[in-house]
Amino acid sequence: MNRFPRRSEGVTGTVATPDQGAQQTSWERFEQLYRSSRDDVFAYVATLLGDRSTAEDVTELAFERAYRRRRTFDRRRGEERAWLFGIARNAALDELRRRKRHATLVVDPEDPAADGPDDGAEVALARTMVRQALSTLPAREREIIALKFHAGLSNAELARVLGVSESNAGTLLHRTMEKLRKACNATA
Amino acid sequence: MRLLDDAPMDPEVAAALDAIDSTLAGEAVDPQYAELAELALLLADDRPAVDPVFAHTLDERVAGQFGGAAREAERPSRRSTWSGWLAGGAAATLVAAVVALFVFVPGVNHASSSSSSSSSAASSSAASSAVGTTSSAGGGAASEDATPHRTSSGAAASSAAAPATTSSSGPSGQTPQPQPDGRKTIQSAQLNLSTAPSRVDDVAQEAFNVVGQENGIVNRSSVTQTGNADGNAFMQLSVPSSALAQTMTKLSQLTYAHVASRTDNSQDVNNQYVQAKRRLADAQALRTSLLKQLANAITTEQVDSLKAQIRDAERSISSDESALAALNHRIAYSNISLTIFAGSPPPVTATHHGSSGFTLGKATHDAGRVLVVAAGVLLIGLAVLLPVAAIAALAWWVGGMVTHRRRERALDLA
Numbered sequence: 001m002n003r004f005p006r007r008s009e010g011v012t013g014t015v016a017t018p019d020q021g022a023q024q025t026s027w028e029r030f031e032q033l034y035r036s037s038r039d040d041v042f043a044y045v046a047t048l049l050g051d052r053s054t055a056e057d058v059t060e061l062a063f064e065r066a067y068r069r070r071r072t073f074d075r076r077r078g079e080e081r082a083w084l085f086g087i088a089r090n091a092a093l094d095e096l097r098r099r100k101r102h103a104t105l106v107v108d109p110e111d112p113a114a115d116g117p118d119d120g121a122e123v124a125l126a127r128t129m130v131r132q133a134l135s136t137l138p139a140r141e142r143e144i145i146a147l148k149f150h151a152g153l154s155n156a157e158l159a160r161v162l163g164v165s166e167s168n169a170g171t172l173l174h175r176t177m178e179k180l181r182k183a184c185n186a187t188a
Numbered sequence: 189m190r191l192l193d194d195a196p197m198d199p200e201v202a203a204a205l206d207a208i209d210s211t212l213a214g215e216a217v218d219p220q221y222a223e224l225a226e227l228a229l230l231l232a233d234d235r236p237a238v239d240p241v242f243a244h245t246l247d248e249r250v251a252g253q254f255g256g257a258a259r260e261a262e263r264p265s266r267r268s269t270w271s272g273w274l275a276g277g278a279a280a281t282l283v284a285a286v287v288a289l290f291v292f293v294p295g296v297n298h299a300s301s302s303s304s305s306s307s308s309a310a311s312s313s314a315a316s317s318a319v320g321t322t323s324s325a326g327g328g329a330a331s332e333d334a335t336p337h338r339t340s341s342g343a344a345a346s347s348a349a350a351p352a353t354t355s356s357s358g359p360s361g362q363t364p365q366p367q368p369d370g371r372k373t374i375q376s377a378q379l380n381l382s383t384a385p386s387r388v389d390d391v392a393q394e395a396f397n398v399v400g401q402e403n404g405i406v407n408r409s410s411v412t413q414t415g416n417a418d419g420n421a422f423m424q425l426s427v428p429s430s431a432l433a434q435t436m437t438k439l440s441q442l443t444y445a446h447v448a449s450r451t452d453n454s455q456d457v458n459n460q461y462v463q464a465k466r467r468l469a470d471a472q473a474l475r476t477s478l479l480k481q482l483a484n485a486i487t488t489e490q491v492d493s494l495k496a497q498i499r500d501a502e503r504s505i506s507s508d509e510s511a512l513a514a515l516n517h518r519i520a521y522s523n524i525s526l527t528i529f530a531g532s533p534p535p536v537t538a539t540h541h542g543s544s545g546f547t548l549g550k551a552t553h554d555a556g557r558v559l560v561v562a563a564g565v566l567l568i569g570l571a572v573l574l575p576v577a578a579i580a581a582l583a584w585w586v587g588g589m590v591t592h593r594r595r596e597r598a599l600d601l602a
Contacts (some may be wrong), residue, residue, distance in 0.1 A: 039243075062490055063246065
């Protein structure tokens, strides 16, 4: 299932410096993880929270927590990216809990510039349609979309973060995509 | 939402997921998945981008390792808080274990476990006619050496310390010491000591010395040293009752002996004592009265009759005085039956009370005791810590579960 290279390595501006086989300190491993995952974590958290400013705080908090716990990482329990996204997820859910307690929901207004100046009208329209359809999904399904398409996790990593089996993660993803597709068609 | 089962994936679903992955990897997909591929691309292209200013700030923070230890010191992590609590709890438990060990475990804060019961019977002056306590310590196998056979016996023959005059003179000048509540009691004790076959003589001599130090009397003694396990000594001792407890303590701590058993007895004779004194006083009053009558007697018959009554009264007085003196002696002096038998290995406690300096044996013994006490402390500490740790682990697990549920609930409500 995980036959393609990690999307974040090719798409984001961060620098991936694989150092396989070498003896790395926990700091070096963390720094490498940070470089390869910074934008992915932010994208995931921003999609989940719908608030860029809070997403920045939560992203920073997630990396700080990961830095503090870097020595406790156990490779036998999964890959570092899944571990990192687990931490980010907990931080984001804590933020959701905090929001619930304060009874305020802050959602960024849509950024018109996000479509990009070079996008054609048809593409922009399709993107808007997908955004609207995405907003109709429950948060749990938006999270799956965010982990898969914004954070670029493989299905195995997705399963690890969500705490389900890989086949179940795949089924959930497929179900969510079908739901999103129908929502898009309904919007159209 | 969470699925716990791991059923095999539907082939159609697997094919759709493969198409999504291929699309994200930039590969061509089957036309039947074109719509899915387009949706995947739109989703991927619409991912939120990091603000360059934030990215720069975060890079700097990471490069600075989030402020390093200073920040961590300012805001201690939950883990370190837990560690502090655990360390504090462990330290408190350890202290409690040490205190409990010293308070409740015999032999740690006492030189000899079997001597601790010595005063209980001695000081017991309740109205009950007899009170006794018995404590026993284990014996052991014999360790023999080739010491020549030798036997000595006889009344006070071995007593270098007990003066013969004392043994026969009775309690002259030593009136019974009243007990704290004023009642008269007769006390006695039996003590069985074990020692190495070659040490019977030494232990007997030590016992004699103790009796001498306490102004006691060796009424009877018999010492037989064979060098084998049949060596033994028996002593019938008499010591001032006021020194009984101290004497028993000293005898229990002889250098080469080990207490095998010990019995303390106490008998209340207060009524008997009061009656004896009353009889004596009555007899003395009768004699005084008869003497007065004799002084006023006129006829020879009267004089003879009164003289006869006075003689009877004086015999009665003499008898009562003897009975009272015997009772006083039994109250003032306590009997100790001391038996020393060979057969035990050299007692461990022997090295405790010796007056000689540092020896390898003492060091070994002390090291052994330190290890025993340390092991005891460790055991008690573990007994206390394990349930505490189990409760803490359960609380930690429950706390984690609650937090997890709250987070998932927050996601459901978002």
